[in-house]
Amino acid sequence: MLCAFLLSGCGESMPRGYNGSESSDTLKPIAAPPGSDQSPPLPGTTGAAKTPDGLPALNAKGANTHLFSQKISDEADRLDRLENAVQELRNDFDAMAPAIVRLVAIEGDIQNLIKQLEVLTGNPSSMPSDITPIDSATLDEPSMPLPVPSAPPTPMDSERDGVAQPEISSTPAISTQSAPAQETIAPIGAVSPTTAPKATQPVATTGPPDATQAPLPAPATSAPPEAAPAKPGGAVVSAIRIGEHPGKIRIVLDLSSKTDFAVDLDSAEKILVVELPHAGWTAPATKTYGADQKLLSSYRTEGLGDDGSMLIFQLKANSSITYKGVMQDTGAASSRIVIDLTTP
Structure with missing residues (x-):
């Protein structure tokens, strides 16, 4: 009888739905921080940052850069990414x-x-x-400025011998004003001028050059001679005229009188030279032509001999001389030199 009572007490005497644990139904889940369910962004997806001056900053590259975070199974795509x-x-x-x-x-x-x-x-x-040499390890390490120790002054030989020498400043002063010539300072190791005997011949030294010596002047470059000025009674070039015709260009030099001339065309260098050994020059010495001129780029003049002139044309393309000669004005002493060149 007692056993039956005990067995009946182990039956479903509790209300339906009660499982004997109050904490399993009453506990609430812990609140997660915002953004915890999101994965960190991949490199290069957040955009470039801005520096204080407004310029885009460079992306950080180094040991923490994930170049291959994306999993790719295709071999060709992996090689392309690499x-x-x-x-x-x-x-x-x-x-x-x-x-x-x-x-x-x-x-x-x-x-x-x-x-x-x-x-x-x-x-x-x-x-x-x-x-x-700079290697990759040195670039990765933070660089700090190193203090430069000041070296103690080197005692002079004359001071060790008991002769006092004037103190030399460690930083030489540079003066922009002209000053009278001062006594030159003897180099280190030299004997004092009061005790050194007078040398009869100069002695060549192999040491460093004296700092007080003035540098040698640079060689002057010679400028090209100018065209000869006009002389009384001589031929003078007073003007240059350029005329364009179908398939050719005509160069006309106006002269005060007839004179000798020579023309030389260098097709390789694209240079036309007109030599006037007995003519002066009063026309413009130089001129540069614009893009509308098909053949001529510029010209300049130089002196030739004592009273001659030389006219040098720089061409834009290869050309050839079709005519050269002198045209005398009717009833006047003036003349003209005419040169025809083919145009491209």
Whole structure:
């Protein structure tokens, strides 16, 4: 009887729907932060940032760049993606190459200035003489400016011998005003002028050049001689006229009197030279023609001998001389030189 009572007590005496656990139905899910169900954006999809001056910033590239985050099963597409990535790296390198070249050139100029300062001050260089090549590891590391230690002044030989020398400033002063000639400072290791005997012959030195010596003047370039001016009673070119005709162009030189002339055409250099050995020049010495002129580009004049002139035409295309001669004006001493050239 007791067993039957106990078994009946284990039956469904609770209300239907009650499972004996209150927390399973009453607990609510924890609120997730906004945006937690979104995946992080892929590289290159958020757009380029802006620098303080308003220009677009370059995309970050380095160890954290995911070049191949997208899974591609096609071999051809994967090769195309790899080629594009390599091409981008090459484009970036080509864009940085001029700056690297300029940086190396500036470093070389700095080394030259340091060597010149060594000659002026007599102090050894505190910077390395060789240029360290730049590799990828050096570019990745943050660069910090290194302090340049100041080298102690080198004692002079004359000071060790007990002779005082005037102190030389480490930074030479440059004066723009003319000053009287001053006594030159002897180089390091030289004997004092009061104790040195007078030399009868100059002694050649192999050391660095004296900083007080003036640089040698640059050689002057000679300008081309100007055309001869007009002389009383001589032939003079007073004007140049250009006439265009079908298939040819005519050059006319107006002269005050008849004179000798010679014409030379260089087809390879596209130059026409008119020599007037006994004629002066009063016409414009130079002139440049515009795009409407098919054959002539410009001309200039130079002197020829003592009283002659030379007219040089620069052509735009190859040409040939079809006529050259002198036309004398009727009843007057003036004449004209006529030259016909073929046009392209």
